[in-house]
Amino acid sequence: MAEPTIDILAIGNAIVDVIAPAADAFVTDEGMARGDMTLIDAARATDLYARMGPGREVSGGSAANTLAGAAAMGAAxxxxxxxxxxxxxxxxxxxxRAQGVACEVxxxxxxxxTGRCLILVTPDGQRTMNTYLxxxxxxxxxxxxxATVASARVLLLEGYLWDPAEPREAMRRAVGFARAAGRQVALGVSAVFCILGHKADFDAMIDAGDIDILFANEEELAALTGEAGFEAGIAALRARVPLLVVTRGADGAVALRGDERAEVAAEPVARVVDTTGAGDLxxxxxxxxxxxxxxxxxxxxxxxxxxxxxxxHYGARPEADLKALVAARLG
Known part of the structure; x- marks a missing residue:
């Protein structure tokens, strides 16, 4: 088997992010739950887009955000x-492509x-997402x-894309190729509603040994395990996944691999402007x-x-030199 030429290959939603500031009252008047992600139809997308304030448009989707960040840090x-x-x-x-990500779509x-995600950012930095797939x-x-899957060290699957039937089969096919090539498969479960809708599938892949790396936040960990307590959730899942990574927002993150456990505090931030893409990055x-x-x-x-x-800052694209920030932090 040839050596990998790609560090991370991701399969995900190709969605243009439209990000704009919004008052709390606008979010409430639109009947949205602050901080949630809601799937909308084409008519709602057109109507809401017309009434949003000025914003910026960038290639988004959870997996694409991750790739743009990784590319900025030097990954292929x-x-x-x-x-x-x-x-x-x-x-x-x-x-x-301008972010340095190969994209032969x-x-x-x-x-x-083409899909789009209308993201309303309230004054506290919270983002409320309305997604037309x-x-x-x-x-x-x-x-x-x-051949492309086999050329990547890590195959990353976006949980949001597991919902529609066609891409679900595409991802199953990719997992088969990755397993045959001896590559690692990572799954970002994306959101609690993804777990609630597809827990049987996720459990089956985990128990079959198809997932090498699992990313989740605290709420997603609870949904996956049925355990309300953080430590109880970790205890229930760590033996089932070779590498478990759980983010905790302002409380940092934890990674568990076999008997190894590592923890990190959240990095200090002068002001939280927009949490869009925090987990992805x-x-x-x-x-x-x-x-x-x-x-x-x-x-x-x-x-x-x-x-x-x-x-x-606004948006899920780095505005500072991530390589330099990491070098300053780790040497």
Missing amino acids: CAFVGQVADDQLGEVYVHDL APRGADVP GAAQYLPREAVDE FSAGFLTGLVRDRPLGECLTMGAVAAAEIIS
Whole structure:
């Protein structure tokens, strides 16, 4: 088997993020639950977009955010996802490539538009997301190439994309290729609603040994294990996953691998501006450290540094030099 040429290959939602500040009253009047992610249809997406304030548009989606962060830290990254043959589809691919991420996406017809996530950021930095999946939910299994999967050290699966049937089969196909090639498979469960809808599938993959690295936050850990207590949740899951990584927001993060346990505090931030992409960038830093064979504690620190940078400004793209920040922190 040839040596990997890609550090991280991710399969995820190809969604253009539209990020704009919003007053708390606007979020409430729109009937949204602050901090939640809600799936919306095309009509709602058009209506809400028209009434949002000025914002910025970037290639988003959880997996793509992680890849952009990892690429900024020097990792070789590639993305598999579905866009439409429309303006936002062109914007998506161009923007991701500009971040240094290989993105050989074959667009589908414009009958279903490219997906977009309308993100409202309230004054406290909390983000409320309204997602129209569009073309992203029609990623065909044929889009997953065996040679590409085998060329990557780590295959990263985005939990959000597990919901639609077509991309779910594409990801199953990718897992099979990765297992055959002896590569690692990472799963970001993405959200509690993903777990509630697909817990049987996630449990089956974990128990079959198909998941080598699992990313979750505290709420997701509880949903996966049924344990309300943090330590009880870890105890219930750590023996089932070779590498478990749990983020705790302001309380830092924990990683467990076999008998090894590492913890890190959250990096200090002068002001939290926008939490969009915090978990995604944490995964970026952690995985970049992992593919460089850094100690577990250093992987966590790299994740914490990347997450702290991203919440200090709007959007899920680094604005500071992540390599320099990590070097200053770890030497």
